[in-house]
Amino acid sequence: MTEVLVEVDDLKVHFPIKRGVFLDRTVGHVKAVDGVDLRIEKGRTYGLVGESGCGKSTLGRALLQLTKPTGGRVNFDGTELTTLPPKQLRQMRKRMQMIFQDPMSSLDPRQNVESILTEGLQAHGIGGDRTERRKLIAKTLDAVGLPQWALSRYPHEFSGGQRQRIGIARAVVLNPELIVADEPVSALDVSIQAQVINLLGDLQEELGLTYLVIAHDLAVVKHISDTVGVMYLGGLVEEASSDDIYRRPLHPYTRALMSAVPVPDPEVEDRRERILLAGDLPSPANPPTGCRFHTRCPWAQPTKCRDDRPSLRIIGTGTHRVACHWAEQIETGEIRPHAVKAEITADGAGAKDAHGALETALETPGGPVV
Amino acid sequence: MSTKSDKVDRLGELSAVKQDERGVSLWAEAFRQLRRNPSAIVGASILLLFVIISIIGPWLAPYSPTDTMGIREGVIKPGLIPGPSAEHWLGYDHQGRDEFSRLLVGARQTLLVGVISTLIGLTIGALIGGIAGASAGLGGRIGRAVDGVLMRIVDMLLALPSLLLAVSIAALLGASLTTVMIAVGMVSVPVFARLLRGAMIAQSGGDYVLAATSLGVKKSKIAFTHILPNSLAPVIVQATLTLATAIIEAAALSFLGLGNPDSSIPEWGVMLADAQQYLGARPGLAIYPALGIIITALGFTLLGEAMREALDPKLRK
Numbered sequence: 001m002t003e004v005l006v007e008v009d010d011l012k013v014h015f016p017i018k019r020g021v022f023l024d025r026t027v028g029h030v031k032a033v034d035g036v037d038l039r040i041e042k043g044r045t046y047g048l049v050g051e052s053g054c055g056k057s058t059l060g061r062a063l064l065q066l067t068k069p070t071g072g073r074v075n076f077d078g079t080e081l082t083t084l085p086p087k088q089l090r091q092m093r094k095r096m097q098m099i100f101q102d103p104m105s106s107l108d109p110r111q112n113v114e115s116i117l118t119e120g121l122q123a124h125g126i127g128g129d130r131t132e133r134r135k136l137i138a139k140t141l142d143a144v145g146l147p148q149w150a151l152s153r154y155p156h157e158f159s160g161g162q163r164q165r166i167g168i169a170r171a172v173v174l175n176p177e178l179i180v181a182d183e184p185v186s187a188l189d190v191s192i193q194a195q196v197i198n199l200l201g202d203l204q205e206e207l208g209l210t211y212l213v214i215a216h217d218l219a220v221v222k223h224i225s226d227t228v229g230v231m232y233l234g235g236l237v238e239e240a241s242s243d244d245i246y247r248r249p250l251h252p253y254t255r256a257l258m259s260a261v262p263v264p265d266p267e268v269e270d271r272r273e274r275i276l277l278a279g280d281l282p283s284p285a286n287p288p289t290g291c292r293f294h295t296r297c298p299w300a301q302p303t304k305c306r307d308d309r310p311s312l313r314i315i316g317t318g319t320h321r322v323a324c325h326w327a328e329q330i331e332t333g334e335i336r337p338h339a340v341k342a343e344i345t346a347d348g349a350g351a352k353d354a355h356g357a358l359e360t361a362l363e364t365p366g367g368p369v370v
Numbered sequence: 371m372s373t374k375s376d377k378v379d380r381l382g383e384l385s386a387v388k389q390d391e392r393g394v395s396l397w398a399e400a401f402r403q404l405r406r407n408p409s410a411i412v413g414a415s416i417l418l419l420f421v422i423i424s425i426i427g428p429w430l431a432p433y434s435p436t437d438t439m440g441i442r443e444g445v446i447k448p449g450l451i452p453g454p455s456a457e458h459w460l461g462y463d464h465q466g467r468d469e470f471s472r473l474l475v476g477a478r479q480t481l482l483v484g485v486i487s488t489l490i491g492l493t494i495g496a497l498i499g500g501i502a503g504a505s506a507g508l509g510g511r512i513g514r515a516v517d518g519v520l521m522r523i524v525d526m527l528l529a530l531p532s533l534l535l536a537v538s539i540a541a542l543l544g545a546s547l548t549t550v551m552i553a554v555g556m557v558s559v560p561v562f563a564r565l566l567r568g569a570m571i572a573q574s575g576g577d578y579v580l581a582a583t584s585l586g587v588k589k590s591k592i593a594f595t596h597i598l599p600n601s602l603a604p605v606i607v608q609a610t611l612t613l614a615t616a617i618i619e620a621a622a623l624s625f626l627g628l629g630n631p632d633s634s635i636p637e638w639g640v641m642l643a644d645a646q647q648y649l650g651a652r653p654g655l656a657i658y659p660a661l662g663i664i665i666t667a668l669g670f671t672l673l674g675e676a677m678r679e680a681l682d683p684k685l686r687k
Contacts, residue, residue, distance in 0.1 A: 066584055093586035106577035110396055110599050120585040154395055170585070 005178060005210045006040040006063065011072035013055070013062045017285060030285045032058040034234035035072070037312065040178070040227075045204065045211040047225030047242065049218060049257070053281055055234040056214045057101075060180045063212065064096055065089055077177070094124045097171035101183035103163035107155040113166055114151040117141075120174045140173040143206070144199060161192035165199070172203060180212045185220060197224055218261055222246055227319075230254045233292040234284055236312060240320040250315060250322045250331060252297045278340045291325070298337035299330050396681075403680040410680070413672030420666050424478040431471035433458075436634050440466020451652040460658055463641070464648050473658055476636035480666070483551055483637070484617040490555025491616075492609050495562025498524060503567035503601070504593040507574025521567070528560040533622060540628040547630040554619045558612045565608055569601035576600075603681035610674030614667035621663055638662050 014029040032055040040046045048056045061067040063074055065081050074081040076096065084092065100106035107116060117137045120126075127133040141148060144165045155163055164184065171179055184200065185193040197220060203209060215221050221228055222242055229239040230253065238251040249255045256275040263269045279296050282288050288295045294305040304325055312321040315328065329335045394402075404410045423430070433439065440446040440462035453461040460469035502520040505513030527535065536553035543549040573579065574597050582592045621639030623629050629640050638659040645656035 061580075064584055066580055090586045090588070093584060096584075098581065098584045100577050100581060102577060106581045108578040108582075108596050108600065111596075112395070119582065119587060123585055123587045123591075156396070156399075157394065167581075170581070174585070 002044070003042045004039050005042040005077055007075040008036060008038045008063060009073040011036045011059065011062055011074065012070045013058050013067055014070040028285050031234050031287060032284055033062060036236050038229055038236065038239065040210055040212055042210055043208050044226040045213055045224055047221035047228040048212065048214045048231060049216060049221050049228065050231035051281055052216060054231045055284065056231050057182050060182050060212060060214050064098055064180055091124070094120065094174045095176050096178040096180070097174060097176040099167050099171050099179060099181040099184045102187050103160060103167045104155065106167055107163060109155055112152055112154050116166060116170055117173050120170065124174065126174065137173060140169045143172065143203065144169045160188050161195060164188060164196050168199065172207065175207065178210045178212070182214045183216070184213065186215065186217060193220070200224065218257060230257065233282060233287055235292060235323065237293065237323045238321065239312065244318065244320050250320065250327045251324045252299045252330065253293050296340060298340055299326060299335050301326060301335065400680040404676055407676045407679065409672045410676030413669045413676060416665060416669030417673060420477060420481065420669060423474060424481040427474040427477050431474045433468040433471045435467060435472045435475040435636050438466045439468070442466070451648060453652065453654060461652070461654065463655055464644065469655065469658060472636040472641060473662060476638050476641060476659070479635055479637040480617055480639070483547070483554070483620040484613045487551040487554035487616045487620065488558065488609055488613045490551060491558030491612060492562055495559040496566050496605060498559070499563035499566030500570065500598065502563065503570025504597065506567065507571045507597060508589045508593060524560045524563045527556070532557040532619070536619060536623055537626065537628065540623055545628045545631050550620050550623050550629050553623060554616050557619065558616065561608065561612070562605060566601055566605050569604050570597050573597045573600045607674050607678040607681065610670050610677060614670035617663055617667060
């Protein structure tokens with residue numbers, strides 16, 4: 001077993017819902033991330049998938065302490081991040097970087113590329129004098145495939161793919177160990193997505209980076225990840241090696257996601273099992289009791305699924321972990337799927353948005369097949 | 371790195387942009403836009419003319435603005451103030467002084483009142499708004515408390531009608547030119563404070579601020595190098611627009627008799643105030659300075675609107 005770089009233990013991020021005219025009263029919490037455990041091994045890529053609104057971006061930010069977690073622990077290479085004083089945390093940041101979804105909004109429009117890349121170096125006092133920094137920056141530009149004359153230019157002068165390369169260069173120039181990539185390609189044209197994904201792969205090989213890649217596109221995650229975690233409503237429902245999870249999805253939610261990916265063989269495509277989920281993503285402010293997925297699960301069994309929240313447990317001999325009471329029975333066919341009546345959820349813009357996103361994820365799962 | 375697709379990509383990029391040309395910053399781009407906008411050119415021309423007159427006006431004026439020649443020559447009689455003639459293009463004022471000369475010389479004082487009072491408002495307002503915005507955006511719980519206190523103070527200023535506020539300040543400090551500037555400046559403080567604070571809070575939620583935080587940049591540096599520069603555009607636009615209203619407000623204070631009591635230095639607002647007694651006999655005395663104020667305000671407004679368009683990326687064509 002390889003060395004573990006990041007260990008997340010029972011991580012929780014709850015956002016208070018405030019109401020009131022004069023005094024803000026907390027009337028509830030949006031449980032964006034609600035008890036997640038995961039391990040990321042050094043030099044590997046952990047892919048996190050799920051519908052939008054399931055909390056995967058919040059998990060990424062909480063891991064980097066950009067959003068303060070409500071509870072739980074994040075251990076980075078032996079250092080506990082959640083209790084680290086601000087000053088030490090700031091120094092730690094050079095070892096863990098982030099790549100953002102929208103390259104335009106994550107770059108300051110008034111900074112040219114040189115200044116964008118120098119900023120991190122200055123903050124950590126890397127590379128001493130100006131000429132040394134310049135050399136470092138020139139090397140990084142080369143590594144991400146940007147021309148040298150990009151230095152004096154501003155973000156609005158670049159195309160989407162180039163901007164994302166700037167974002168990657170900004171993260172890589174500090175020579176970090178961990179990079180959290182939050183939907184690194186979903187804002188890009190499909191033709192550019194493959195280039196950026198390959199770039200991430202090349203950089204990992206060259207620099208020995210560890211990635212946490214957050215995405216809703218199954219094809220992207222499959223291509224890039226060693227381990228894949230599937231999130232639903234703030235919790236991990238399944239985690240396995242990339243090959244395993246695509247070959248043998250065990251959790252009903254993962255099965256539904258996988259069944260939405262078309263197979264490029266018309267005969268198989270016609271015969272294969274299709275699972276269409278009914279209803280909307282429930283509100284994370286008021287999640288279902290027991291198994292979070294039981295309201296939409298075609299395999300849900302009376303009372304146990306509703307009453308007991310299943311935790312991740314290892315199935316088989318390997319590292320395949322599933323949070324489902326009936327995973328084995330579902331796999332062997334002992335439990336047959338049944339129809340699920342769509343529950344109309346009264347609340348929520350959030351749920352509606354998530355539903356839309358799921359639909360797009362289901363409709364265009366092709367993505368960048370590289 | 372050197373896969374074929376990357377090379378093709380690079381070639382495309384190379385042909386798209388010429389190498390030797392340097393990057394264009396947002397400010398440079400905005401200025402380029404401004405030069406192509408006709409209303410910006412008209413506004414800037416009006417203002418340029420105004421500034422030139424306010425500088426060289428005293429030398430251009432055909433007569434001394436304080437010389438009561440009309441009374442000396444006996445052409446001013448009760449109820450009769452002579453109008454435009456070949457020697458006196460805009461006629462005499464009620465004290466027999468040359469109206470045209472007074473208008474030329476008065477431009478300087480008017481511009482001074484407008485610029486200085488706007489600067490007072492901008493400085494104090496931006497200071498309060500900047501502190502409030504930065505602490506609300508980045509300071510966490512304590513920051514929000516600081517912001518709350520500052521904004522309640524600003525709200526109190528905002529709750530008073532602007533002219534009433536100016537009148538009470540002027541009454542408190544006594545009538546003088548400085549008072550007018552302070553009073554008019556104070557009126558625009560809450561506007562600048564609110565504007566900058568709002569823009570800074572909006573900016574501090576941006577992804578690039580999160581990116582800077584994740585780079586490990588200090589909060590104070592983020593506030594100064596990222597949030598503040600990106601929040602300034604609306605404030606600059608507001609400043610140009612405020613210049614126009616400041617001139618009008620200063621005129622209103624002068625009109626109410628709270629302006630500069632020393633009538634030897636002409637100022638358009640004071641001239642307008644003086645003219646009210648002679649509206650029946652010579653309406654022109656009110657019309658000329660009023661036109662001057664309106665045209666100047668129009669110049670500032672045109673330029674301000676054009677700047678708003680040039681600086682707002684969403685309005686770019």
